[in-house]
Amino acid sequence: MITPHLTRPLICLRSDDRSSVGGKAASLGELARAGLPVPAGFAVTTAAFGHALQAIDPGGAIPRRVGGLPADDGGAIADVSAQARSSIVDAPLPARLRDEIADAYRALPHAAGLAAQAGDVPVAVRSSATGEDSGSASFAGLQDTYLWVAGADAVAEHVRRCWASLYSVESVTYRRHQGVPEDGLAMGVVVQVMVDPRCAGVLFTRSPVTGDPSVIVVEASWGLGSAVVSGVVTPDTYVVSKVTGEIVKREVATKLRHHQRSPSAPGVCTRDVPPALRDVPCLQDGEILALADLGRRVGDHYGTPQDVEWAIPGGGAGPQPQIALLQSRPETVWSRRAVRPAAAPTSRAFDHVLHRLSAPGRGAAP
Amino acid sequence: MDPGGQPRSFQLPSAIEDVPGAENWRSMYPYFTRFQPGDDERFWFYNSMHFPEPMPAFDAITAEIPYTAIGANTTRVFVLPTTLGIEHRIVNGRVYITAIPVTDPEEIGRRAAIFNERAGYYYQNWDRLYEGWKARIADLIGQIEAVRVPPLDEFEDPRVVTESTGVAQNHYVRENFHRCIDLFSKMWHHHTEFLMLGYGAYVVFFEFCKSAFPEISEQTVARMVAGIDVIMYRPDDELKRLARLAVESGLADEFPEGCDPDAVLTRLAERGEAGREWLAAFDAARHPWFHVSTGDGFYHHHLSWNENLAVPFAALTRYVRQVSAGETLERPTSKLLAERDRIAAEYRALLATEEDRGAFDQMLGVCRLVFPYVEDHKFYCEHWFTTRFFQKIRAFGELLVGRGVLEEAEDVFHLQHYEIDQALADVMLAWASGGEPLGAAHLRPIIAERKWMLEVLRSWSPPPALGPVPEALNDPAVQMLWGITQDTIESWYSQAGSGNEREVRGYAASSGIVEGTARVLRDVNEIGQIRDGEILVCPVTAPSWGPVFGKIKAAVSDIGGTMSHAAIVAREYGMPAVVGTGQATARIRTGHRVRVDGDRGVVTILD
Numbered sequence: 001m002i003t004p005h006l007t008r009p010l011i012c013l014r015s016d017d018r019s020s021v022g023g024k025a026a027s028l029g030e031l032a033r034a035g036l037p038v039p040a041g042f043a044v045t046t047a048a049f050g051h052a053l054q055a056i057d058p059g060g061a062i063p064r065r066v067g068g069l070p071a072d073d074g075g076a077i078a079d080v081s082a083q084a085r086s087s088i089v090d091a092p093l094p095a096r097l098r099d100e101i102a103d104a105y106r107a108l109p110h111a112a113g114l115a116a117q118a119g120d121v122p123v124a125v126r127s128s129a130t131g132e133d134s135g136s137a138s139f140a141g142l143q144d145t146y147l148w149v150a151g152a153d154a155v156a157e158h159v160r161r162c163w164a165s166l167y168s169v170e171s172v173t174y175r176r177h178q179g180v181p182e183d184g185l186a187m188g189v190v191v192q193v194m195v196d197p198r199c200a201g202v203l204f205t206r207s208p209v210t211g212d213p214s215v216i217v218v219e220a221s222w223g224l225g226s227a228v229v230s231g232v233v234t235p236d237t238y239v240v241s242k243v244t245g246e247i248v249k250r251e252v253a254t255k256l257r258h259h260q261r262s263p264s265a266p267g268v269c270t271r272d273v274p275p276a277l278r279d280v281p282c283l284q285d286g287e288i289l290a291l292a293d294l295g296r297r298v299g300d301h302y303g304t305p306q307d308v309e310w311a312i313p314g315g316g317a318g319p320q321p322q323i324a325l326l327q328s329r330p331e332t333v334w335s336r337r338a339v340r341p342a343a344a345p346t347s348r349a350f351d352h353v354l355h356r357l358s359a360p361g362r363g364a365a366p
Numbered sequence: 367m368d369p370g371g372q373p374r375s376f377q378l379p380s381a382i383e384d385v386p387g388a389e390n391w392r393s394m395y396p397y398f399t400r401f402q403p404g405d406d407e408r409f410w411f412y413n414s415m416h417f418p419e420p421m422p423a424f425d426a427i428t429a430e431i432p433y434t435a436i437g438a439n440t441t442r443v444f445v446l447p448t449t450l451g452i453e454h455r456i457v458n459g460r461v462y463i464t465a466i467p468v469t470d471p472e473e474i475g476r477r478a479a480i481f482n483e484r485a486g487y488y489y490q491n492w493d494r495l496y497e498g499w500k501a502r503i504a505d506l507i508g509q510i511e512a513v514r515v516p517p518l519d520e521f522e523d524p525r526v527v528t529e530s531t532g533v534a535q536n537h538y539v540r541e542n543f544h545r546c547i548d549l550f551s552k553m554w555h556h557h558t559e560f561l562m563l564g565y566g567a568y569v570v571f572f573e574f575c576k577s578a579f580p581e582i583s584e585q586t587v588a589r590m591v592a593g594i595d596v597i598m599y600r601p602d603d604e605l606k607r608l609a610r611l612a613v614e615s616g617l618a619d620e621f622p623e624g625c626d627p628d629a630v631l632t633r634l635a636e637r638g639e640a641g642r643e644w645l646a647a648f649d650a651a652r653h654p655w656f657h658v659s660t661g662d663g664f665y666h667h668h669l670s671w672n673e674n675l676a677v678p679f680a681a682l683t684r685y686v687r688q689v690s691a692g693e694t695l696e697r698p699t700s701k702l703l704a705e706r707d708r709i710a711a712e713y714r715a716l717l718a719t720e721e722d723r724g725a726f727d728q729m730l731g732v733c734r735l736v737f738p739y740v741e742d743h744k745f746y747c748e749h750w751f752t753t754r755f756f757q758k759i760r761a762f763g764e765l766l767v768g769r770g771v772l773e774e775a776e777d778v779f780h781l782q783h784y785e786i787d788q789a790l791a792d793v794m795l796a797w798a799s800g801g802e803p804l805g806a807a808h809l810r811p812i813i814a815e816r817k818w819m820l821e822v823l824r825s826w827s828p829p830p831a832l833g834p835v836p837e838a839l840n841d842p843a844v845q846m847l848w849g850i851t852q853d854t855i856e857s858w859y860s861q862a863g864s865g866n867e868r869e870v871r872g873y874a875a876s877s878g879i880v881e882g883t884a885r886v887l888r889d890v891n892e893i894g895q896i897r898d899g900e901i902l903v904c905p906v907t908a909p910s911w912g913p914v915f916g917k918i919k920a921a922v923s924d925i926g927g928t929m930s931h932a933a934i935v936a937r938e939y940g941m942p943a944v945v946g947t948g949q950a951t952a953r954i955r956t957g958h959r960v961r962v963d964g965d966r967g968v969v970t971i972l973d
Binding site: 207210211212213214215239241242243244246247248249250339340341342343344345346348349350352353354356357358359 | 446447448478481482485486562567569570573577579580583589709713719721722724728877879
């Protein structure tokens with residue numbers, strides 16, 4: 001029997017690996033393999049989760065009890081899911097798994113091209129769901145993402161926390177309502193070198209406002225991209241033409257808040273942006289164009305419009321912007337709309353002009 | 367309605383007061399150019415695109431005749447369904463215009479039936495008709511160049527007797543003056559013959575691109591349409607060719623910066639074979655390529671390069687310097703063409719459906735069909751013909767000087783063409799009778815007053831619009847030819863109130879952001895004042911300003927659309943440009959530090 005991998009380097013993964021590492025890890029692996037600037041990292045596989053759960057709950061008590069909960073019994077769901085979470089968080093990892101995660105973690109600085117560091121490299125630990133509900137499960141975003149985790153033991157602990165998020169009240173309630181079976185539940189985890197961003201945000205390979213497929217729209221704000229995603233700040237907006245490569249619009253917003261590394265425990269806090277930075281554009285032209293180029297490459301790779309989370313680390317500003325690609329998801333709003341032609345050929349080309357000049361004006365003109 | 371329930375209105379025409387010191391401005395213009403009481407009910411806008419300065423009395427003909435021609439073509443010849451012609455009024459020396467719309471659906475339908483037939487005929491036969499047009503316009507240019515001003519010698523030419531012509535030359539004073547006016551009128555009929563059909567094709571393509579790609583910039587649409595080998599580039603190309611020849615022939619030292627053209631030409635005649643060859647090439651280039659106006663053909667003082675060699679020499683000396691430094695100065699036409707086609711192909715590929723792509727091809731095809739006319743007619747009409755026309759009128763001015771009526775030939779432009787008719791009749795009579803013309807005593811005080819008034823009127827900042835804010839601006843002529851949309855009007859309206867005093871808004875014509883020192887030039891004859899690295903602020907973006915673009919780092923204009931020549935040139939030079947601001951020259955002063963944001967179409971006054 002072939003022993004399944006417990007961890008896999010992201011660079012070895014592709015979209016097809018969704019069932020073995022979860023959607024987020026598979027997607028990041030796919031992008032990394034395509035040569036896109038995904039921070040180095042590894043996935044803890046669903047097999048690793050199964051392996052650990054086998055040790056924690058050999059008799060299958062957890063799925064049995066959760067599976068028996070009525071969807072509308074909030075009290076029972078709260079009790080049972082809390083017990084499930086604590087049994088997952090509290091149990092030490094099986095030795096083989098613990099060692100493999102520690103080895104993969106220690107290999108990260110090398111994989112990331114970092115110089116051998118004195119201390120432990122900080123990483124982000126995120127859940128990577130496999131189910132159909134991965135979209136809604138990861139939507140809230142922050143609860144199963146842990147930032148600035150450092151040290152092999154801490155990584156192992158946060159991997160368990162990610163697994164435990166499978167048994168959050170929201171997730172359990174959702175599954176009970178949808179009638180999703182509890183047997184065979186699985187979750188992957190992504191461990192990636194932490195990017196400490198000067199600024200971050202989202203880019204859209206099709207305008208989210210107008211649906212224009214010929215532009216890339218970049219939203220950017222200071223600090224972590226979670227501030228943009230969660231809407232605590234009005235970001236700068238830059239629009240770049242995919243065809244001419246020109247920056248066709250710059251809207252510099254007054255950015256009042258940003259998400260920063262929490263000074264205490266691993267995590268994030270919301271702070272006021274220093275007044276001197278509020279009205280300053282967070283991106284230079286070169287960075288805007290590099291982001292647009294990144295968007296074009298991601299869009300071309302998938303062949304469909306994408307919403308892409310990115311970050312630019314602070315510190316040593318070199319001539320080439322160091323952009324990190326954090327996540328890419330298919331655009332859904334405009335892609336779902338029915339495609340209707342804006343115009344159709346006429347029997348004679350100039351009929352277009354005759355029709356236009358015979359119709360009352362519409363206000364648009366050169 | 368504004369939030370207070372008041373009808374929204376710009377200042378009413380009847381509320382405009384005469385500029386103190388120029389109260390008699392009405393005497394300069396025909397009665398039919400005056401605002402009427404009922405005009406308060408209509409929306410008017412200041413045509414600063416064509417008439418950025420107060421109108422000298424004669425120059426008002428450049429409003430009168432074009433509007434007789436364009437209106438004839440839209441109202442009567444091609445029968446445009448939704449618009450008739452343009453009406454114009456002059457107040458304090460400034461030309462305001464409005465279009466007469468057709469709004470009754472039945473009437474639109476009746477006109478559309480005729481329009482479709484007639485416009486369809488033109489599109490179907492475009493290339494053939496345009497070839498014919500070029501022959502006709504060349505013939506008109508030949509005719510205006512051939513107009514003679516009778517010398518009014520003491521005794522008539524003996525041939526009048528030996529050939530028994532029966533008509534003495536004083537007759538031809540009037541006939542030939544009328545011929546100038548008549549030819550100018552015919553030229554404008556030709557000018558406007560293809561105009562609406564040409565711009566209509568553009569508008570259709572612009573609107574389609576805007577609906578398929580809501581964020582596309584107008585300048586990008588323009589780049590898909592633009593021709594590369596257009597005649598308006600020829601004068602500048604000729605200068606580059608002459609610069610290369612000068613350097614190759616070892617004559618570069620004759621073209622120091624700020625040199626006097628006449629002195630250079632005199633010295634070159636003494637530089638042996640090489641000098642003579644260069645002069646021969648120079649003379650060949652002058653006809654016709656230096657018959658390019660230093661303005662855009664609406665004022666008598668927009669001289670041609672031939673009449674004001676300082677303008678081409680300013681560019682020529684710079685080109686000589688650049689060629690000496692090893693620059694090629696070639697416009698990379700094949701590269702530009704490839705880039706134009708790449709842009710069009712990529713947008714086409716981004717269209718959602720095959721039907722869209724079919725329509726895109728058709729619309730772009732029609733644009734490229736009409737492009738040669740749209741881009742080239744200005745050279746034939748506003749430049750070549752019009753500079754020749756003003757030269758002839760000036761020659762009649764010299765006749766009047768010779769007969770003691772005027773002090774100097776330029777004074778003729780301070781008379782209405784109807785008044786010149788009288789002055790010439792006076793001269794014809796005096797020559798016939800052997801007496802003296804009476805014009806000097808009558809006309810000289812009038813001319814002196816008008817010169818004074820024009821200076822005074824220059825200080826007036828005309829409001830960009832007058833009368834009620836229209837509910838919907840839907841006149842295709844106004845949209846196409848002046849680039850004025852409902853958004854423009856709203857922006858004027860908001861700036862008329864408590865708008866941001868430091869911001870001037872217009873069209874983003876060429877992208878990029880720069881800061882620098884403004885140089886406000888109201889007149890192309892001031893072109894020598896501009897310094898390297900300044901930001902040009904001018905009333906109008908005219909092709910003949912081309913040479914200045916090598917010096918400036920951004921361009922701002924009062925009016926002009928994305929297809930205006932300067933917008934195109936700014937994009938070629940890769941410098942930011944904001945056009946169609948309505949009031950940049952009124953609000954920005956030379957020396958102001960300004961930021962030009964060619965991405966958003968905003969000019970900010972920084973101090």
